[in-house]
Amino acid sequence: MDPILEAMREDVLDGDQESVEDNVQAALAADIPAGTILTEGLIAAMREVGELFEEGEYFVPEMLIAARAMKGGLQLLKPHLVAADVQPAGRIIAGTVQGDLHDIGKNLVCMMLEGAGFEIIDLGTDVPPEKFVEAAQHEQADIIAMSALLTTTMPNMKHVISALETAELRQSVKVIVGGAPVTQTFAESIGADGYAPDASRATALAQSLLGLA
């Protein structure tokens, strides 16, 4: 691998945002194509971060700063990706459902998705169904990703799906759900398109739903 991309990978693993940004500049100056910098530098590094998390080497804070470093690099790369006509893998609206303030898991999922090349519109926590619908209308998203950590707020996922149906948007967007109490069975029972138990599998899920994997 190109030594600049190799260094970039290390920077992401260390969560060193400045250094990631410097190396993105260096890679661009060395005429490495933007698409290559994205997939072989940034995305590859985030995949490794996900593995380290699963293995118990990395914990939530390490993962958050790695993801932020990656995001810094991505920001710089974006205009070049657009110029080279490299499309984002897809647009995803994300949020924690109404009544629920747990956001660590949702944030990790967002960051891993971003690390895999998706564009994320993060609506935050305690998001009412209308907000999801409104965002779906305006953002032309491919996927809506909902998180719930409380059994009492899980039914609100179903409410979002119903609201999407009422607004006649359900056909145009995939819905994925997750969070500690959510299961595959529950996801199926509310008519969601997919469930994943953790952030790296959330990425694989989004890719497979959009036919990318």
Add this chain to the structure above:
Amino acid sequence: MNLIDRVIAHPGRMVVPLMGFPGTQLTHSTIWQNEFNARMQFETIAALVDRFKPDAAFFMMDLAVEAGAIGLPVVFPQNESPTVKHHPVHTIADLDQFRAIDVLYDGRVRTYISVMEQMAAALDIIKGAYVIGPFTLAGLMMGATELAIATIERRDLVHAAATLATEVIIPYGQALVAAGADTVCILEPTATFISPHAFDEFSGHYVRQIFEALDTIGILHICGDTQHLIEPMCATGAQGLSLDAPLDFPAAIAQMPEDVVLIGNLDPVRVMTNGSPAEVRAATHKLLEDMAPYPNFILSTGCDLPPETPLDNIAAFMEAGRAT
């Protein structure tokens, strides 16, 4: 007496479900009423004790008491736990707004102290109080994601917030002990997702200070998957660890010193709330069987039971627990 000595002296297993909210079904009250009215909450706890005869009773789990007392914005839904929605602390200077506050003058702090006084006067089992953990209170000040990142990048800010939290928790804990608490359990859920090393630095260190300042039996409760934290949790001086359903209990207790008591861990939602009494009984028997070789164990739930937990399930849990 130490917790381990009490547990060993106890005839049969101690059985202590973590319940407070389900008692609202007995007193036909809302969670909100119990959070503001000490008499109401005492009656709810007393009704649970009367009905289920556990070996210890805690007052209601409420992670927003200390947060509200120092002036964080708390929201109170009618029938759910109160929570902090906005997190105003971003710098060490932001902490100054809290320093002048004496939490013992706060109305809800006084409510919980009064609940404990009434429990002490009326109940002849072990009486337990809860306080929030220093890292978790820091998380309510700063927001959990910002706190997580700060454990790597702004360690001084995390230490300043946890130090302030500790200064708030100690006098409240002391007042609860003076009111008659036999044990104080520190609730530290936000520490589940940090490394063992970070736990020791940002939570364990302060938890130890709190236990040292309280003349009582110290218990540490962390929900979620805490397999990686068992060793540093034991190093806090906790006499008991109250741990959650994701944990493999026989594997967990094997890592603990014999004089620290492991408390748990029936799944509060999947089994206790959504299961049938027969499923509760089966899960309780299985846990008791797995833990049979270990004297340092109290049969309990992994976390606080939700308000809608069927009372028949709590009865099934108690019955299965007593049958040994």
